[in-house]
Every structure is written in C-alpha cells, then in structure tokens.
Amino acid sequence: MSLLRHVPSPAQQRRAEHRRRQGVRSVLVAACSTAALGTLLVLAVTGAPGWDRVRESFLDPAIARDALPAVLTGLWLNVRLLVCCAAGALLLGLVIALLRTLRGPAFFPIRALAAGYTYTFRGxxxxxxxxxxxxxxxxxxxxxxxxxxxxxxxxxxxxxxxYLAEVFRAGIESIHPSQLAAARSLGLTYRQTMRHVVLPQAVRRVAPPLLNDVVALQKDVGLVSLAGPIDAVRAAQIATAETFNYTPYILAGALFVLLAIPLIAVTDWVTLRSARRQSGG
Amino acid sequence: MALLTCRGLRKEFGDHVVLDHLDLTVEEHQVVALIGASGSGKSTLLRCVNLLEELDDGVIELDGEEISDPRVDPDRVRRRIGMVFQSYNLFPHLTVLENVTLAPRRVHRRARAEAEAQARELLDRVGLAGKATAYPDRLSGGQQQRVAIVRALANQPRLMLLDEVTSALDPELVGEVLSMIRDLKTDGMTMVLATHEMGFAREVADQVCFLDGGRVVEAGPPEQVLGEPTQPRTRQFLRRIIEAGRL
Structure with a gap:
C-alpha cells in the first residue's frame, strides 16, 4: 500500500468536476421527465369519461377488504402447489435430461421414451x-x-x-468436451464425470432460465381450479359473482405480483452473478 | 519389457488419415518428445494412448497388457496414465485442492483427509500450497498448468502424457512449467510429450520422434534428430523452426 496519496492533476480535477455536473443534470432530467409522464397518465385515466364507473367496479376498497380472506386462503393453495410442483418438475426434468444423455444400444428404448416425453408434453x-x-x-x-x-x-x-428437461439438457450440452476428456483421463467413470464435473457446472449455467420457468409455473398452478380446488383466482371469481364487482380480481392480481417479486428478484440476482462469473470478474 | 508399445496405429477422421501405421516404443523412466507440425498427429496419438479416441487399427500395450482390446475397461487403464492438456482443463467449479483430490477420492476411494494431505504435499512441492483454496480462474496460466500436472500426478500414474502443455502460456510463464517437468524426469517419471519447444526437447528428452503425415519419420537421440537429421522432411521442418527463431 502506498503511503503517499495520489494527488489528481488539474486535468483530472477538471474531468471530475465536469462528470459531477453531468451527473446532477441527468438526475434532474430524469426526475422531470418521470413527473411529466406520470401526470399525463393520471390525467388521461382519471379524465376518461367512464373513469368513475370503472373505479367503482374495479377498485372498491370495501369489497377488496371483504374478499381478502377468501383470496388469501386461495393464494395459500397456490403457494403450496407451487413449492411441490416446482420441486417435482425440477427433479423430473433433471432425470429426463440425464436419461437422454445415456449412450449405448441397450439404452435406446429409454432414450427414445425420454425424447418422446419431452416432445409430447411440450406440445x-x-x-x-x-x-x-x-x-x-x-x-x-x-x-x-x-x-x-x-x-x-x-x-x-x-x-x-x-420444459425443464430441455433446459437441463441445454446446460449439459454446453459443457465443453475438454472437461469430459479431463475427467475421463483421470479415470472417472461416465457417471462420476456427470455427477462431479458436468452437472455442477451445467446447473449453475442454466439456473436463470430454470428459475424463469418456475416464475411461469407460479401463474399456471392456479389452473388446477378448473378441476375444483379453489385457488386465489377462483376465489376472486366467486367473490366477483357474489358482488357483481371486479375488485377481487385486481386484488388477486396484485397479490400474485407481490408473490412473484421475490422469485423474480432471485432470478435477476442469479443471472447477474453468473454473467459476472463468466466474464471472469 | 517396454512400458508402452504402439504398433501400426491408424486413426481416421472422415477422409483424413491422422495416424498412418504409426509405431512407437517407450521404455520405463524414458522421456520421449514428439515433434512435428500442427496436424501431424501428435495430440491424436496421445489421446489414443489414453483411450480417449477409438483406434481404426493397430495395437497399444501398456505394461505388456493390450489396452486397445475392446474388452479392457478404459477407466482402469486411465487410472495408470496421467494426461495434461494444452488448455489445462481444470474444473472451474472446484478449488485447486478439490481439483487435485477428485480422482484420488472418487476413483481410488481414498479418505478425504488422506487425499487432501497428499494433495497439499504435492502442491507444496511445486510452490502452490498457498493456492489450495483458490478457484482456477484466480490463477495465472502457468499456475493453472502446474495444478493440472499435480492433478494428474495425484493418481500416481505409471506414465504421463503431456500434450503441448506450454503452447497456451505467455512466454514468461513457460519456464515454471518446464522446470516442473524437468523435476519429474529427475524423479524417474516415464513421459511422452508433444511439444513445440525444441530447446526443451533437446534438453529433457531421451528420444525425439519427428511425426509427419501420421507416421514417425525419424526417431533417435535428440542430438541426432535435432542436430543431424537424416530425413529431408525433418530437415525441412527444423529449417522452418529455425527461421521462426524458435530453436
């Protein structure tokens, strides 16, 4: 560590001063343009001829309060289903992807079944x-x-x-053959190579798209309500049918977004981290 | 008995014949340098010996056992052969210590503590003890290649195959890797190395083989092959190397 502090030259001081002024200006411009656009949007919506009717039937606080317990009960079902289905689908996807990498004539029927499965259920x-x-x-x-x-x-x-099987397979195939050669040259078997060298790298690489599919699954778990169980959207539908007011739908939508935020944040964080890792930083 | 014998090796990639009836014998404790232009078959030969490529003809014997027999378990053969690659091929998700102990623990079923003690000792001997917990992307190319050599040595191989191990390195990092190979020779390790470092081949090799068109065109002691080559193609190759200032 140097004991002498670096004293910036006049040229560097001028540059720093210029950058500081530019920074202040950018913040001001951003604040003004955001305020202008926001005002315009509010005026356009609230000034619309039917605004009062829409507000009554979509944004009624009293109805939202009444519907909240039922919608929350439904949402709890969504959460439980999401956790179980995400775990199950990840496991199934990984197993199918691994089966598709098996080589040798004895495994042909297994490979064919696994491939047939991904073709059928993605379609x-x-x-x-x-x-x-x-x-x-x-x-x-x-x-x-x-x-x-x-x-x-x-x-x-x-x-x-x-879907997840194909994401895993893409990850497995993205690992460079030189990694397999290095592992096999050490005497590791095919299974050991998969377990200790290929899969750990592959899963890390495809974590962002995997999580992306989990976010999509979060919205689709509600479809089980078609068969009877009452999820958040179905609870909102029932409440809507009782009051002839659409506010419960908006409530359920807002809750779904709240639920998705942590998952999406994790996805973004993982994506960012893997991008940093790959750039060697 | 020779440690490694290759007889009549043939390898094709499509229409391209990479190894064409190639013969090679390596005695125990001998260092054999393979020289030749890119595409002359040096790397393919090493990959065939390690059973990473399937032969199209010929026989390979290690310690008198025919390892090119399809009934031989390749994993058992590879445990006795160490291989080091041009681009290091360390496992990026594992630390230096985990890279080195992976095969001893998973292949030889050693206890973790025992494998780690052995790995630390090997790393210490090459001055990399301080890097045991680092990930490969934190190391210089020379350090990565030294770890790759240690990783191969941790299997206590009978034979080391070195495939242009200094070709991807910055010039100032070549020395540290070459000095490690020099120490291996002193310890009596049997080695086959493909190299473009003619000066090093002359210094360390007991035998130099010049490969061209998938055959050993000329083989003998380094002074003879590199100093007074008898074959016109060897002379032509060496002239080009000298013109490029590499000898």
Missing amino acids: LPLIIVLYVLTLGVPGLRLQGMPPVLVLGGLALVLTYGG
Missing part, C-alpha cells in the same frame, strides 16, 4: 393434460385413486418437467 396444452388427469383418470374408478388436487399437481409436473 400438449396444459389445460388438456389437466382435464385428462383430473377428470379422465378418476373415471377409471381404480382403488386408491389420489385426490383431484394431487392429480392436478401431477399434470403441472408432467408439463413443466418437459
């Missing part, structure tokens, strides 16, 4: 999978049939597992 609309599993499967009247909620969760896991 099939989620709603149809839900209907088949929650309405069709119980119709078989088999013994020990799980409740509709579990079947609905299974539909979500099956559909999202297909």
Whole structure:
C-alpha cells in the first residue's frame, strides 16, 4: 500500500468536476421527465369519461377488504402447489435430461421414451393434460385413486418437467468436451464425470432460465381450479359473482405480483452473478 | 519389457488419415518428445494412448497388457496414465485442492483427509500450497498448468502424457512449467510429450520422434534428430523452426 496519496492533476480535477455536473443534470432530467409522464397518465385515466364507473367496479376498497380472506386462503393453495410442483418438475426434468444423455444400444428404448416425453408434453396444452388427469383418470374408478388436487399437481409436473428437461439438457450440452476428456483421463467413470464435473457446472449455467420457468409455473398452478380446488383466482371469481364487482380480481392480481417479486428478484440476482462469473470478474 | 508399445496405429477422421501405421516404443523412466507440425498427429496419438479416441487399427500395450482390446475397461487403464492438456482443463467449479483430490477420492476411494494431505504435499512441492483454496480462474496460466500436472500426478500414474502443455502460456510463464517437468524426469517419471519447444526437447528428452503425415519419420537421440537429421522432411521442418527463431 502506498503511503503517499495520489494527488489528481488539474486535468483530472477538471474531468471530475465536469462528470459531477453531468451527473446532477441527468438526475434532474430524469426526475422531470418521470413527473411529466406520470401526470399525463393520471390525467388521461382519471379524465376518461367512464373513469368513475370503472373505479367503482374495479377498485372498491370495501369489497377488496371483504374478499381478502377468501383470496388469501386461495393464494395459500397456490403457494403450496407451487413449492411441490416446482420441486417435482425440477427433479423430473433433471432425470429426463440425464436419461437422454445415456449412450449405448441397450439404452435406446429409454432414450427414445425420454425424447418422446419431452416432445409430447411440450406440445400438449396444459389445460388438456389437466382435464385428462383430473377428470379422465378418476373415471377409471381404480382403488386408491389420489385426490383431484394431487392429480392436478401431477399434470403441472408432467408439463413443466418437459420444459425443464430441455433446459437441463441445454446446460449439459454446453459443457465443453475438454472437461469430459479431463475427467475421463483421470479415470472417472461416465457417471462420476456427470455427477462431479458436468452437472455442477451445467446447473449453475442454466439456473436463470430454470428459475424463469418456475416464475411461469407460479401463474399456471392456479389452473388446477378448473378441476375444483379453489385457488386465489377462483376465489376472486366467486367473490366477483357474489358482488357483481371486479375488485377481487385486481386484488388477486396484485397479490400474485407481490408473490412473484421475490422469485423474480432471485432470478435477476442469479443471472447477474453468473454473467459476472463468466466474464471472469 | 517396454512400458508402452504402439504398433501400426491408424486413426481416421472422415477422409483424413491422422495416424498412418504409426509405431512407437517407450521404455520405463524414458522421456520421449514428439515433434512435428500442427496436424501431424501428435495430440491424436496421445489421446489414443489414453483411450480417449477409438483406434481404426493397430495395437497399444501398456505394461505388456493390450489396452486397445475392446474388452479392457478404459477407466482402469486411465487410472495408470496421467494426461495434461494444452488448455489445462481444470474444473472451474472446484478449488485447486478439490481439483487435485477428485480422482484420488472418487476413483481410488481414498479418505478425504488422506487425499487432501497428499494433495497439499504435492502442491507444496511445486510452490502452490498457498493456492489450495483458490478457484482456477484466480490463477495465472502457468499456475493453472502446474495444478493440472499435480492433478494428474495425484493418481500416481505409471506414465504421463503431456500434450503441448506450454503452447497456451505467455512466454514468461513457460519456464515454471518446464522446470516442473524437468523435476519429474529427475524423479524417474516415464513421459511422452508433444511439444513445440525444441530447446526443451533437446534438453529433457531421451528420444525425439519427428511425426509427419501420421507416421514417425525419424526417431533417435535428440542430438541426432535435432542436430543431424537424416530425413529431408525433418530437415525441412527444423529449417522452418529455425527461421521462426524458435530453436
């Protein structure tokens, strides 16, 4: 560490002063333009001819208060389903991706099944999978049939597992062959190479897109309400039908956004961190 | 008995014949330098010996065992051979110590404490003890390559294959890696190294093989192959190296 402090030259002092003035100016310009745009938007919406009617039927605080307990109960179901389905879909996706990397003729049927699965469930609309599993499967009247909620969760896991498998596979294939060569040259078996060298790097690399799919799943878990269970959106729909007022929908939407913020923040943080790592910083 | 014998090796990539009836014998404690232009088959030969590439013909024997036999378990063969690559190929998600102990722990099933003690001793010997907990991207190229050599040595191999291990390094970092290889020779390690460092080949090798078109065109003691080559193609190659100021 140097004991002498560096004294900036006059040229550097002029540059620093110029940058400081520029900085103050940018903040002022940003504040003014934001204020102007905000005022314009508020005027345009509240000045609209039908604003009073819309405010009554979409933004009624009393109705929001009344609907809140039911919507929150529904949201708790969303949260529980999200946690279980995300864990299940991540696990299923990882297993399918690993099965697709197996080599050798003996594994051909397994590879083919895994590939067929990702093709089918990425192509099939989620709603149809839900209907088949929650309405069709119980119709078989088999013994020990799980409740509709579990079947609905299974539909979500099956559909999202297909997407996540492809994300995992992209990660596995992005690891440079020289890493495999180095691991195999040390005498590690194929499985050890996957477990200790390829997967840890692959999962880190695809963490941002994986989390992105989990954010999407968070919105789709509510679709199990098509089969009966009452989630937040369905609770809002019921409340709306009772009061002929759409405020509960807005309430549910706001709660969904609040729920998504931490997950999205984590996704952004992970993305940023992996970008920094890759740039060697 | 020779430690490594290659007879009639052939390797094709599509229409391109990379190894063409290549013969090579390496005695125990011998250092063999492979020289030749890029694409002459040096790296492919090393990768074939380590069973990373499948042969199209020929036989490889290690310690008298035919390792090119498809019934031989390649993982068991690779445990006895250490390989170091041009671009280091350290595992970026593991620390230096974890890179070095991965094979001893997972392949040889050593206890963690034992593997780490051995790794620290090896790292200490090459002056990298202070870097044990660092990640590879925090090391210079020369340090990374020295860790890669230590990682290969941790398996206590019978044979080391070094594939142009200084080619990716800045000139001022080449020396530290070469001096480590010099120490290995002093310890009696059997080595096959592909190299563009003619001065180093002359100093450290017991035998120099000049490869061209997938064959060993000329082989012998370094003074002879590098000093008084008999084959016109060897002379031509060395003339170009001298013109480039690399000898």
